[in-house]
Amino acid sequence: MQSLIGTGVALVTPFKLDFSVDTEALKRIVKYSIDGGIEYLVVLGTTAENATLSVEEKELVIRTVIEANKGTLPLVLGVGGNNTMKVVEELKTRDLSAFAAILSVSPYYNKPTQEGIYQHFKAVAEASPIPVILYNVPGRTASNMLPSTVLRLANDFKNVIGIKEAAGDIVQAMRILKDKPKDFLVISGDDMIALPMVLAGGSGVISVIGQGFPKEFSEMIRLGLNKKVDEAFKYQYLLSDSIDMIFEQGNPAGIKEVFLSLGISENTVRLPLVQVDHSLSERLHEFVKKINK
Template identity: 50%
Template sequence: MNKFHGTGVALVTPFNTDGTVDYQGLKKLINHLVDGGIDYLVSLGTTGETATLSKDEKKKVWDFTAEINDGRLPLVAGIGGNDTLNIAEAIKSFENNQYSALLSVSPYYNKPTQEGIYQHYKYLSEQSELPIILYNVPGRTGSNMSPETTCRLAHDFKNIIATKEASGSFDQFNQIMRDKPADFMLISGDDPIALPMISIGAVGVISVVGNALPQQLSSMIRLALQGDYKAALPIHLSLLEITRLMFAEGNPAGVKAVLKQLNICGDDVRLPLVKATEGLNKSLAQQVENLLSLV
C-alpha cells in the first residue's frame, strides 16, 4: 500500500455557472495535479461537495476521473455516509476497477457510540472488495472515532489499511502510532499539520490545498518523508497563510477561488455553500502571487 504514501489530493468538483458538473474543468484539474507531482487522487471526498451530487453524477465523475487519469496515479473513491446499509450497497455496486481503495467517513449526524462506529466499519469491511481508508473528522461528523476504535478496526480487518485523521489531536495521533499494526497507515487530514504529523510517523496527507498548489505541497511532503525537515519547513511556513485563508469561508469555496485565479476551473459551488467573498478573493490572490514568485 505504499501507493498511498505521500501527497493525495481530495479533488474539488468543478461546476459550470448553471450548476452542472464542469468536466472540462475537472480534466484540466487532474492534469494540473499529475503535472504538479501529486502521488494519488481522491475522487468525491468532502471537498468534492459529494453531499450535493446525485448517484448518477457520482458515477459519471468517478468514471471520468479514471478516464482522464488513464492509470497515471492511484485513485481512491470517497464512499461514506451515516446509513450503513446504504453505504454498503454503494460499495458493492461500485464497479470501476481503476480505483485502488475507498475513503469512508465516520458516520455523521447520528452520533453513534464507539461500538456503533466499530460495527459500521466492520459491516463495510465485510462487503468491500477494495481496501478501506477510515476518515475521522469530528468537526464535520459531530463525533470522534477514538484511537482505541481505530486500532481495533486496524487489527481486526486486513482490508482496513489506513486512517485519514482530521481530529487535530496529537494525543490521538500518538496513541494510534503506538498501538496500530505495523503496516497500518496514519494519513494527515489537515494541511497545516501534515508536516508535524509526518515527524511522528504519518505517511503523508490527503490535501485540499494541493488542488491549487500541488508542486509546493508535494515538494514539502516529499522532503519531510525523506527526513529533510530543514528543507521542508520553509515551504510549510510559506503555505500557512494561504491555507488559513482557503478555509476562512469554508471548504471548498476558498480553494475554488484560487483555482479560478489560476485559470484551472471556475469557483462555483452548490448550495448551501456560497462562493468566496470579494475580500477573501483579494487576499487569496495576493498570497498566490507571493507563492508563485517563489517557485
C-alpha cells in the same frame, strides 16, 4: 499500500456558472495535480461537494477522473455515509476495479457510540472488495473515532489499511501512531498539521491545498517523509497563510477561488455553500501571484 504514501488530494467538483458539472475543468485539475507531483487522487470526498451531487453527476465525475488520469496515479473513491446498509449495498454493487482503495467517513449526524462506529466499519470492511481507509473528521460528523476504536479495526480487519485522521489533534494522531500495526497508514486530513504528523511517523496527507499548489505541497511532504526537517518547514511556512485562507469561509469555496485565480476553473459552489467574499478573494489572488512569480 506503498502507492498511497505521500500526498493525495481530495478533488473538488468544478461547476460552470449554471451550476452544472464542468468536466473539462475537472480534467484540467487532474492534469495540474499530476504535473505537480501528487502521489494519488481522491474522488468524491467532502471537498467534492458530494452531498449536493446527484447519482448521475457522481457517475460523471468518476468517469471523468478515470479518463483524465489515464492510469497514471492510484485513485481512491469516497464511499461512506450514515446508513450502514446503504454503504454496504454500494460496495457490493459498484465496479471498484479502477480504484486502489475506498475512503469511508465515520457516520455523521447519528452520533453513534464507539461500538456503533466499530460495527459500522466492520460491516464496511466485510463488504468491500478493495482496501478501506477510515476517515475521522469530528468537525463534520459530530462524533470522534477514538484511537482505541481505530486500533481495534486496524487489528481485526486486514483490509482496513489506514485512516485519514482529521480531528486536528496531533496528540490523538500520535496515540494511533504509537500502537498501530506496522503497515497501517496514518494519513493527515488537516493540511496545517500534515508535516508534523509525517515527522511523527505518519504516511502523508489527503489534502485540499495540495491541488492548488501541488508542486510545493507534495515536495514538503516528501521532504518530511525523508526527515529533511528544515527544508520541509520552509514550504510549511511558505504555504501556511494560504492554508488558513482556503478554510476561512468554508471548503471548497476557498480552494475554488484559488483555481479561479489560476485560470483552471470557475469559483462556483452549490448552496448551501457560497463563494468567498471580496476581501478573502483579493487575499487569495495575491497569494497565488506571489507563489507563481
